[in-house]
Amino acid sequence: MSDSDHLLERYPQVMMNVFGTPKLALVRGEGALVWDEQGKEYLDLLAGIAVNSLGHAHPAIIAAVTEQLSTLGHISNFFTSGPQVALAERLIDLAGRPGRVFFSNSGTEANEAAFKLTRRTGRTHVVAMEGSFHGRTMGALALTSKAAYREPFEPLPGQVTFVPFGDLDALNAAVNDQTAAVVMEPIQGEAGVNLPPTGYSQAVREITAERGALLWFDEVQTGIGRCGQWFACDAEADVITLAKGLGGGIPIGATLAFGAAADLLQPGNHGTTFGGNPVACAAALAVIDTIAGDGLLEQVGARGAQLQAGLVDPRVGEIRGAGLLIGLTLTEPRAAECVAAAQELGFIINACGPDRLRLAPPLVLSETQADHFLQAWPSILDAAFSMGDQS
Numbered sequence: 328m329s330d331s332d333h334l335l336e337r338y339p340q341v342m343m344n345v346f347g348t349p350k351l352a353l354v355r356g357e358g359a360l361v362w363d364e365q366g367k368e369y370l371d372l373l374a375g376i377a378v379n380s381l382g383h384a385h386p387a388i389i390a391a392v393t394e395q396l397s398t399l400g401h402i403s404n405f406f407t408s409g410p411q412v413a414l415a416e417r418l419i420d421l422a423g424r425p426g427r428v429f430f431s432n433s434g435t436e437a438n439e440a441a442f443k444l445t446r447r448t449g450r451t452h453v454v455a456m457e458g459s460f461h462g463r464t465m466g467a468l469a470l471t472s473k474a475a476y477r478e479p480f481e482p483l484p485g486q487v488t489f490v491p492f493g494d495l496d497a498l499n500a501a502v503n504d505q506t507a508a509v510v511m512e513p514i515q516g517e518a519g520v521n522l523p524p525t526g527y528s529q530a531v532r533e534i535t536a537e538r539g540a541l542l543w544f545d546e547v548q549t550g551i552g553r554c555g556q557w558f559a560c561d562a563e564a565d566v567i568t569l570a571k572g573l574g575g576g577i578p579i580g581a582t583l584a585f586g587a588a589a590d591l592l593q594p595g596n597h598g599t600t601f602g603g604n605p606v607a608c609a610a611a612l613a614v615i616d617t618i619a620g621d622g623l624l625e626q627v628g629a630r631g632a633q634l635q636a637g638l639v640d641p642r643v644g645e646i647r648g649a650g651l652l653i654g655l656t657l658t659e660p661r662a663a664e665c666v667a668a669a670q671e672l673g674f675i676i677n678a679c680g681p682d683r684l685r686l687a688p689p690l691v692l693s694e695t696q697a698d699h700f701l702q703a704w705p706s707i708l709d710a711a712f713s714m715g716d717q718s
């Protein structure tokens with residue numbers, strides 16, 4: 328028996344039952360395509376949850392990681408390396424104003440670092456948004472609104488006030504002179520791609536500036552090209568957190584802080600063994616270079632518009648998003664059925680609510696590939712809406 332035989336049967340014997348049994352065991356990927364144990368091909372419109380920005384097995388990442396790993400793989404933060412400093416410089420350059428970076432390995436870790444940074448203001452109150460997702464470690468979880476994720480682990484770090492996303496009056500009432508920070512996703516990803524009203528971020532910026540609170544954008548899902556720009560936030564941040572797409576599949580998180588916020592964490596305040604390791608930083612540099620060099624930001628805008636236009640159907644209500652982060656609401660709670668029907672037809676899509684679907688394909692998705700999915704879309708809906716009709 329080869330290692331890849333019957334993976335879905337072996338999985339539940341040894342894997343903690345946290346994710347349920349996975350839908351597929353995948354063995355290979357190339358660009359926006361992946362193949363399963365049986366050799367069936369799928370167009371991957373989820374990209375490891377907005378992670379594989381350059382798709383699978385991209386030559387630029389393979390080359391960067393291979394070269395770095397065969398030169399210097401890991402050194403700890405007692406030492407530094409070329410890729411680490413170069414990546415920090417690159418991120419600060421993309422942000423367009425002076426700041427500093429702390430590297431980690433995931434989105435939740437990027438947010439833990441930011442959360443700890445906010446405590447160094449001397450204030451402890453944080454305002455977060457209803458519908459938010461910031462990660463699963465205790466600190467990030469305290470800022471995540473979904474009760475089902477939070478409640479089994481309470482008590483969590485306290486003094487967090489949740490306000491409805493997009494409601495300026497509620498925010499205005501919640502932020503006071505004891506508020507360390509307001510944390511928000513520019514577009515809420517896990518909640519099903521929720522966009523705030525136009526001008527919301529700028530108004531949040533004004534309120535936070537007025538009361539001396541930091542403004543922290545969680546761009547773990549939206550950042551590094553996903554929404555057609557390097558950063559999706561459209562107001563001046565004190566803190567930006569990144570992860571998912573940054574490493575193109577190699578784990579890396581980054582906490583960026585600007586102005587006075589960049590000096591809040593002082594020696595001994597925080598740390599990491601793996602964070603900022605040369606291999607992960609080399610991968611992220613390759614991702615950024617490729618997005619810039621191949622004109623992917625423009626391409627993301629065009630692909631997103633193509634997908635949004637082609638998804639229109641009587642069984643689809645609202646379609647929303649930016650670039651290649653797209654959410655839609657179905658007229659009936661058939662999201663799980665859509666995922667199953669899509670998989671059957673060779674497409675990977677994601678349900679993020681009973682009636683909500685999310686697409687977050689690789690930024691390299693071609694026009695032909697997007698069209699291939701859109702051609703199949705009515706059949707996916709047909710199948711999904713006729714499943715279990717007796718119920």
Ligand SMILES: *Cc1c(COP(=O)(O)O)cnc(C)c1O
Nearest residue numbers: 433434435460461462516547548
């Ligand atoms: C996925 C996500 C996180 C958590 O990232 P992990 O790498 O899973 O820890 C945090 N914030 C946002 C906005 C995310 O989408």
